[in-house]
Amino acid sequence: MTLDVSVRHRLDAFSLDIAFSAEGGITALFGRSGSGKTSLIRILAGLIRPDEGHVRLDGETIIDTASKAVTPPHRRRFATVFQEGRLFPHLSVRQNLLYGRWFSRPPAETGEIERVVGLLGIAPLLARPTAHLSGGEKQRVAIGRALLARPRLLLMDEPLAALDDARKAEILPYLERLRDETAIPILYVSHSVTEVTQLADRVLMIENGRLTASGTASDMLSLPGSSAAISRREAGTVIEATVLPHQPDPRIVKVAAGGLTLFLAGTARQPGQRLRLRIAARDILLATKRPEGLSALNIIEGVMTGMAPCGQDQIDVTLDCAGTRLTARITTVSADMLALTSGMPVHAVIKTVALDP
Ligand SMILES: Nc1ncnc2c1ncn2[C@@H]1O[C@H](COP(=O)(O)OP(=O)(O)OP(=O)(O)O)[C@@H](O)[C@H]1O
Numbered sequence: 051m052t053l054d055v056s057v058r059h060r061l062d063a064f065s066l067d068i069a070f071s072a073e074g075g076i077t078a079l080f081g082r083s084g085s086g087k088t089s090l091i092r093i094l095a096g097l098i099r100p101d102e103g104h105v106r107l108d109g110e111t112i113i114d115t116a117s118k119a120v121t122p123p124h125r126r127r128f129a130t131v132f133q134e135g136r137l138f139p140h141l142s143v144r145q146n147l148l149y150g151r152w153f154s155r156p157p158a159e160t161g162e163i164e165r166v167v168g169l170l171g172i173a174p175l176l177a178r179p180t181a182h183l184s185g186g187e188k189q190r191v192a193i194g195r196a197l198l199a200r201p202r203l204l205l206m207d208e209p210l211a212a213l214d215d216a217r218k219a220e221i222l223p224y225l226e227r228l229r230d231e232t233a234i235p236i237l238y239v240s241h242s243v244t245e246v247t248q249l250a251d252r253v254l255m256i257e258n259g260r261l262t263a264s265g266t267a268s269d270m271l272s273l274p275g276s277s278a279a280i281s282r283r284e285a286g287t288v289i290e291a292t293v294l295p296h297q298p299d300p301r302i303v304k305v306a307a308g309g310l311t312l313f314l315a316g317t318a319r320q321p322g323q324r325l326r327l328r329i330a331a332r333d334i335l336l337a338t339k340r341p342e343g344l345s346a347l348n349i350i351e352g353v354m355t356g357m358a359p360c361g362q363d364q365i366d367v368t369l370d371c372a373g374t375r376l377t378a379r380i381t382t383v384s385a386d387m388l389a390l391t392s393g394m395p396v397h398a399v400i401k402t403v404a405l406d407p
Contacts (some may be wrong), residue, residue: 051235051384053203057093057103057113066090066100066259076229076236078246080270081256082279087239091207091255092362094237095130096123107202129201134190137180143191144176150195166197169231170224180352186217197232204236207387210245222248243284247271247328273331273377274358282361286330287376295321302347302402309372313347314405331366333404334378337397338388348400352376354390369398 056069066086079087084163092098093113094105099120105112112121129150136144147163167173170190180188189209196204209225210218223247229236229249240246246253247265253270255263255277263270263277270276271288282345298304301316307327317324340349352371360366365385367378390396 051163051202051236052106052108053237054104054106056092057090057100057105059089059093059098059100059102061089062241064089064259066093068256068261070254070260070261070264072235072252072254074233074235075251076238076249078250078253078254078267079237079239079278080241080246080250080253080277082241085256086259086268087241087256087280088207088339088394091130091205091237091239094130095205096121096126121139127200127202128205129196129199129203130205130207131189131192131209132198133211135180135188135194137188137195139181139226142176143178143180143183146180147172147176147194147198149245150198150281163198166194169197169227170241177357180196184217185192185213189213189221193224193228197228199232201234204234205239206236207239208237208241210242211240218242218245225249241279243280243328244269245373247288247326271328274356274368283332284328284330285366285377285379286328288326288328288334289374291325291327292317293321293323297321308374310350310374311387312350312400313402314404316401329400329404329405331377331379333400334376335399336367336378336380336384336390337399338386338394340397341399344399345401346399347402348398348405349359350376350398351399352394352396352398354394354396356392357390367396369396371398 051074053072058177066089068090077185081087093100100115102115104114111119113125170192170193172194175187210221238249250267253266253267254261255270261305268288268290273285276285289307291305294306303314303319305312305314350371352369354367355370356368358366360379364379365382365383367380367390369376
């Protein structure tokens with residue numbers, strides 16, 4: 051699938067002027083509130099007609115303002131999942147799902163319905179009225195309804211934003227399965243670093259109605275150079291890791307990440323499983339000598355490669371650790387105490403529980 055978008059649109063004082071192309075998998079639209087993500091999704095869904103530009107899917111014109119060609123929303127076969135599920139409250143879960151199927155041509159077969167129900171773990175909910183579901187359950191049903199419309203493109207506009215952290219954590223694995231087990235390309239709007247780290251194949255950074263950068267989640271979400279849309283607390287490094295075949299202890303997980311070996315808090319992981327880890331800069335300590343008697347399992351040797359001031363009295367120290375770049379945020383007092391200089395060997399200490407797959 052190739053989605054080719056180039057649109058310009060004015061909404062009072064705000065102007066959107068964006069061009070990008072997206073392939074299969076999950077493409078995240080990441081940016082601060084008010085940057086124009088929802089407006090872009092609304093253009094793609096057919097809820098706003100852009101002032102100028104084109105949208106094409108696999109070469110087929112969806113919108114082309116120059117030739118005044120517009121495919122009506124119901125013929126686009128794009129499904130949308132919003133922040134709040136927008137289920138029909140008077141219908142059961144099963145009836146809501148079948149409503150999605152009504153839009154698919156040819157209609158989804160029973161086997162497909164069972165597959166979607168299994169994928170999202172909603173079999174026990176089928177007979178329930180939607181009014182009796184939790185927020186997380188409602189979102190899973192909304193996703194199921196969207197899938198059963200057999201969309202060519204799934205537009206997800208902050209689908210987890212209305213949920214608390216526990217419900218978000220409950221749904222994220224289902225979204226990973228959706229990415230890995232269906233071939234439906236997804237545009238995923240979010241300003242959550244956690245969600246984008248875990249889900250996105252590619253990230254488009256949007257600021258003030260413009261595309262400012264695009265690339266892999268690791269490149270887009272890692273310091274130095276990551277977007278201003280990432281909060282100070284969340285800033286850090288995103289790295290790809292693979293679970294190693296031999297685990298030293300069932301309570302922890304050993305992974306290879308670039309040239310590093312790291313330990314994570316123990317959850318069920320299969321050898322060979324790929325993970326994306328986010329290491330917040332504020333969760334890394336630095337030591338000039340290898341520390342002993344620490345509870346941290348991850349003590350990594352590296353070389354200091356740079357320093358950049360970060361707010362008042364704090365410094366981001368960049369390290370090269372066996373070819374992997376990490377950033378540690380420390381106070382200027384600590385930097386002075388350690389007399390850090392470029393090229394100096396250092397040890398980065400990361401708490402096992404701080405590694406957040
Ligand atoms: N119908 C409208 N008329 C005028 N201005 C609008 C309209 N809709 C949106 N805007 C403005 O356009 C800008 C972009 O809004 P949009 O909802 O696309 O941003 P967003 O990145 O999705 O934000 P959020 O993450 O808060 O949902 C905002 O400044 C908003 O106030």
